[in-house]
Amino acid sequence: MKFYKHSVLFLLFVLFNCYLEAQVHDRSWRRIVNQEEGKWFSTQEAKNIAENVLLYQRDIGGWPKNIQMQIPLSKSEKNKLKLLKSDTKDITTDNGATIQEMLFLSKMFHQIPDEKYKTAFLKGLDYILEAQYDNGGWPQFYPLREGYYSHITYNDDSMVNILKLLKEIKNNTGFYSIKPSTTILKQVEDAFNKGVDCVLKTQYVQNGVLTAWCAQHDAKTLQPAKARSYELPSLSGKESAQIVLLLMDIENPSNDIKNAVVNAVNWFNKVKITGIDVKRTFRNRRITSKKIVNDNSAPPLWARFMELEDNTPFFCDRDGVKKSTLAEIGEERRNGYAWYTREPQEMLNKFDQWEKLNKIEISKKIENEYNVVVAKDGTGDYSTIQDAIYASKAFPYQRVIINIKDGVYNEKVHVFSWNTKISLIGESKENTIVTFNDYFDKINLGRNSTFHTSTLLVEGNDFQAKNLTVKNTSGPVGQAVALSVNANRCYFENCAFTGFQDTVYTAGEGFKQYFKNCYIEGTTDFIFGEATVLFEDCIIHSKSNSYITAASTPENQEFGYVFKNCKLTANNDVSKVYLGRPWRIHAKTVFINCEMGNHILPEGWHNWKKPDAEKTTFYAEYNNLGAGFQPEQRVKWSHQLTKKESKKYTKKNILGDEQKSTKGLWYEN
The missing domain is CATH 2.160.20.10 (Single-stranded right-handed beta-helix, Pectin lyase-like)
Known part of the structure; x- marks a missing residue:
């Protein structure tokens, strides 16, 4: 009887460990990376995946995108990856690439402090620092590729993910277990500050008022830019929400950051859509139909793309022709793309508390309406020239002097x-x-x-x-x-x-x-x-x-x-x-x-x-x-x-x- 009990306990122990090693096989790479850190990251399965991550990393420091790192590799596949080490094609931060792999290596290093994980992580950080433009933005791919890939990319939160990583590292929050040298930390801080400055500069001004962001901006002019044929210059209801959340998470924000957040929130409230919902039909877990239905009880929606001039939502098929309704585009793009989002609601839910903490002065008393000051940093009567003109008297009897810092x-x-x-x-x-x-x-x-x-x-x-x-x-x-x-x-x-x-x-x-x-x-x-x-x-x-x-x-x-x-x-x-x-x-x-x-x-x-x-x-x-x-x-x-x-x-x-x-x-x- 005693032997039987020990045998049962041993069997349960073996089964439990097998479960630990097998529990993530049916999960995506993204879910594996973002699971709560724990003992699993010290298992053999985690080590095997980490070896794949190291193999996929290129000498330049970054990774290609859309790789399911948890899938076992054959010997020939591993040899092919070794031959690709010096190849710089398709290395990116798009779709979470590079950022995800760095997070995984950080969690591995916390459980198993192997120097190879640390070296790969720091190499990835060097890649991110090198890829930054002088104006503070990041392209979708680095080394640069021709076409829209060189635009400053907010699409799918690419640049926001980079800035979040840099913020955690520079603030030494402990979120990442690997700490760079003092010299690199200074570079990280500078890169973060330049990135935020780029975010502020790319916020779109519509009729003199700050609004939101496009999914991608021209690397030279910083203006909204076209990406794929159906991704035209526009204001983004999706990517802009994550940008604002990033700005709201900055400690001791400057007046420029406060101004950017307040104006963006005002814009999101202005353009939200109520009274409708997106009805989806599924077959074998795939969307086979999307259509807009009236529903007064549905939470607010925001369009993915809105006109730069007046915020009107629009939709595009692969021919790049704007349509006014989702029903007007073909099934492939209608069902295969996220044309509406509810992501801004999270940001709006947090705004009231953020506003209380940051003491925003929405309006100022103007001492002399005929002699005002415009200053970008918020120290003047107005922060934009157009706002000062909007506030000026019509057909005044004396000259209105607008001093611009x-x-x-x-x-x-x-x-x-x-x-x-x-x-x-x-x-x-x-x-x-x-x-x-x-x-x-x-x-x-x-x-x-x-x-x-x-x-x-x-x-x-x-x-x-x-x-x-x-x-x-x-x-x-x-x-x-x-x-x-x-x-x-x-x-x-x-x-x-x-x-x-x-x-x-x-x-x-x-x-x-x-x-x-x-x-x-x-x-x-x-x-x-x-x-x-x-x-x-x-x-x-x-x-x-x-x-x-x-x-x-x-x-x-x-x-x-x-x-x-x-x-x-x-x-x-x-x-x-x-x-x-x-x-x-x-x-x-x-x-x-x-x-x-x-x-x-x-x-x-x-x-x-x-x-x-x-x-x-x-x-x-x-x-x-x-x-x-x-x-x-x-x-x-x-x-x-x-x-x-x-x-x-x-x-x-x-x-x-x-x-x-x-x-x-x-x-x-």
Whole structure:
């Protein structure tokens, strides 16, 4: 009887251990990694899986994705993996790759402190640090692959997972059992901070208000970018939720982080969808049908993709054509993709407590509504320029001065027609930067899309801007306006306007505008429009062989563009630049006392294949200098002014609106 009892106990012991070693065979790799750490990680089964993990790791430090590490490998499969060690193709952090393997090795090391686990973990960490862009983002694959794989990737929480790992390591929370050296810890902290900064910079600004994020952002411009054919630039209801949870988990958050969280939460509350649910039909554990049904009792839903302009949900098949309802796309994409999510609810549930802990000041008392401060760090009256404009009085009796602290303001700024007498005063031209990257094909509103691309659009009369830079950073992709001025009596001093084609648009028949001591750069027709404009003491810089001006002066308007005491410069590889060509056939452009580099072509002017324009345009020069001033070789239909004729081009005659304030004429500032 005693022998029988011992035999039974021994049998139970063997069966229990067999159970321990076999209990995870039918589970996915993700579930194995994320199970609660315990004695299982010291079993032979865990060791066998760990050997697979080490084999799959490449010399660069990362792992390929979608590998079920728990599946036993044959001898030939192991040999093939050894031969692949130096291969860098398909190494990624997408779908949890690399992060999952590092977590598994950490749990193994905690139970079995074998140096090979530690070495592999630290090698993975080195890989992650190396893969980070200078701007703080991470691509989907590293080394970089062509196409959307090089975008900054929030998709499937790739970058958020990286930042979570770095945060645990830098804070020494004990979540990871392996501790890097002090030198590496400093690199980890720097990488985390840069990553968070990238997150803040990529938060999308919609009509001057921070909203959410796209699943992927361009690595250079930081703007929303396209991935697969059905993953178009959009605001993400899924990935954005995890980004906000990450920001909410940061200790002692900065004002920028607080501002990002509050605005994102406001956006999530604004775009949530109620009264519907997604009904799924299954067969053999696979979804065979999805359809939207009315259900007032269902918890809120959020769309995976929403329009950048107005948050409208949209859906796509593999043809990339937007549809307004899920039912409009084919079964394969409809059933095989997560078009709706409830992930934001977790973040919203935590927000109230987070808000109490972080003392957010939603509104501030403005001491002087005619003299306000914009500062990105939250120390001013407003954190965005557009918010300050929204709050400005309509048709004020006195000037509204908006002082802008140094910083990069990634926003489209619109000074509306009722926002007259607005002054935007930057802290410095070099460091007060307003930037955006809309361009013709991106706007895609038809033949007039150019006029919707501006970074700064001014429609309020008596506008002033000083000491700031306005950029369109879309690059050489066609028409892309930095500054659009469609208002009268507008004054710009010590400002820079940078872009490529169509940098500065000066609009308004009969309107007067004045640029003093400004820098303007571009490629083709980068100063264009119909207004009367005086450019004085400005630098006009050409970035390609093309045309500087494209005036569209109305027939009965006495002055078009007048450049006085300006300097015309160019990139070193630029040698064939025209002073102008006529957008409309009565174009008027005059250069007086200007220094012209040798990039200016001897003929000077071009008729834009409009022979009739040679009779109707007025292109003229007087007393210019430099290698680019060759009056005897100019086209015969241009003019060289006499001294008497040049005297007509005074500031008063050109800008001669006699509207006076108590401080003098508008153009005397």
